[in-house]
Amino acid sequence: MAPEPAPVARRILIVEDEPNILLSLEFLLEGAGYEVASARDGTKALVTAASWHPDLVVLDIMLPLVNGFEVCRQLRASREFDGVKILILTARGREREVEKGLALGANAYLTKPFATRDLIETTKRLLGA
DSSP, X not given: OOOOOOOOOOEEEEEOOOHHHHHHXXXXXXXXXXXXXXXXXHHHHHHHHHHHOOSEEEXXXXXXXXXXXXXXXXXXXXXXXXXXXXXXXXXXXXXXXXXXXXXXXXXXXXXXXXXXXXXXXHHHHHHTO
């Protein structure tokens, strides 16, 4: 009997312009066994998503060039990203902003500062792991 193939690592695109937060997120998610790519502005996020095909996008709202709400809207407007989950992770946590993010198609919304455990649990839930 042939051994089962190793599971393919799920791909996560982190969209964050703050270098220290980006580094922390990369460390956490890679340590949890995910394949990670990053983008530091909304334009690069859209280009990277199109070429790299992530399973999950961890998305800040306050980004250079194209904000996270617009990135979310554009991802949801394209059939190419139908199966992609979107987790908004931002310091903007007012009720109106949370409602807007979810209305634009985000699957989950976490505010900074966040608990490491909450991020990993939400990621696993979204990816069905």
